[in-house]
Amino acid sequence: MTAASAKEQRIAIIGGGPGGLTLALILQRHGIKAVVYEREDSDKNRDSGGSLDIHEDTGQIALKEAGLYEQFKAIARYEGEDFRLLDKTGKIYMDEVAGVDDTGERPEIDRGTLCDLLLNALDPECLHYGHKLIEAIPLDNGMHELRFENGHVDTVHLVVGADGAFSRIRPLLTDAKAEYSGLSMVELNVDNAAVAHPELAAFNARGKMFGLADHQAILAQLNGDGRIKVYLSFRAERDWLDTCDIPFNQPKEAKRKLLQYYSDWDEQLKNYIHCSNDKMIPRRIYMLPVGLKWAFKSGVTLIGDAAHLMSPFAGEGVNLAMLDATQLALAIAHYDDLDEAVSVYEEKMYVYSSRSAGESDKNLKLIFSDDAATKLKEMFDQYHQQAELKE
Ligand SMILES: Cc1cc2nc3c(=O)[nH]c(=O)nc-3n(C[C@H](O)[C@H](O)[C@H](O)COP(=O)(O)OP(=O)(O)OC[C@H]3O[C@@H](n4cnc5c(N)ncnc54)[C@H](O)[C@@H]3O)c2cc1C
Incomplete structure (x- = not known):
């Protein structure tokens, strides 16, 4: 396949959350069309979550690739990095206050505002609301037939599951299920x-x-x-x-x-x-199981929670969804062959997502263990000491 023909391949993204929207937008910036199918009748990202800290080495990289970094910086809440840690008696273990001039590594933005930035930059023609995927069927020619609850059917060269925790695309790749x-x-x-x-x-x-x-x-x-x-x-x-x-x-x-x-x-x-x-x-x-991987299959992959759902205690979920989107979009733009692009993306994604999933699992156990406030403070102290040594 030539670079020109890569742009003619039909790519469907299932899910219009932060991962799916970022993927569609970065592809669009590289002249590659994709279609986003979202089950909700309109954008509901504002309703489904609170403030998110967007990390310098993940989410902010995605925003740069999406051409939205300057807009993000103008509205991000750097003071949102304030952090207080207490135990049940009200004893304060940490009281971090971001300085007036701080432009720290993890500024905050509301989920709805973040998705509005992405949506405002996206060609509205690529967005199909009210399309709940019921089934994706692999065809003999390597394509996938997508069937939607409203009767719509599409056939695509690549289907990307960006459909969150209970992905309908994930079973095409692995038997792993999201566990409580x-x-x-x-x-x-x-x-x-x-x-x-x-x-x-x-x-x-x-x-x-x-x-x-x-x-x-x-x-x-x-x-x-x-x-x-x-x-x-x-x-x-x-x-x-x-x-x-x-x-x-x-x-x-x-x-x-x-x-x-x-x-x-x-x-x-x-x-x-x-x-x-x-x-x-x-x-x-x-x-999902920490370190989840699957055997490569042509024409299908996962990003975000669909690929590596984890508890919120590494603060990485949305950041990784956007980093996955970036890695996959850049690989598709770079490689002539969609299979090669997906394979390059998946190998990179396994490395960073398993690291974060392990961290999130460790943090969950610590935060709900005995004497958790003391232990969490010790963990932050160690983290700060290591960061100082690196400087
Ligand atoms: C309580 C809580 C707090 C959190 N706090 C943080 C935090 O502070 N920082 C952070 O980084 N992350 C946090 N997260 C995680 C973060 O919300 C997710 O990691 C992130 O939203 C994943 O993005 P995504 O695009 O992969 O999936 P999602 O945001 O789940 O989007 C999936 C989209 O797919 C659509 N969809 C699903 N099924 C179908 C279907 N069959 N057909 C069509 N569309 C479909 C959905 O409607 C949705 O729009 C938190 C999560 C929870 C639960």
């Missing part, structure tokens, strides 16, 4: 915190707050829209959210029951529950 990580969360939101709850807003500061004790956590992060997003986190059996008898659709009673799990926690920490609005989202955290 042992962690359940209840997501809460404190609206307009600075105005409506100034005391809590001051306590939380401008970035993240981790309160850790007794194999539980209150994890909070200030978002760009003034909300504090809160994840009450529990080490629990897979069915705990069903059996815990917390009526998540009756907020007053649910809050009362949730507060019982934090009865001996400091009042400032309990305030995150008191001040939250009435919407509660129970979540189970899933992960």
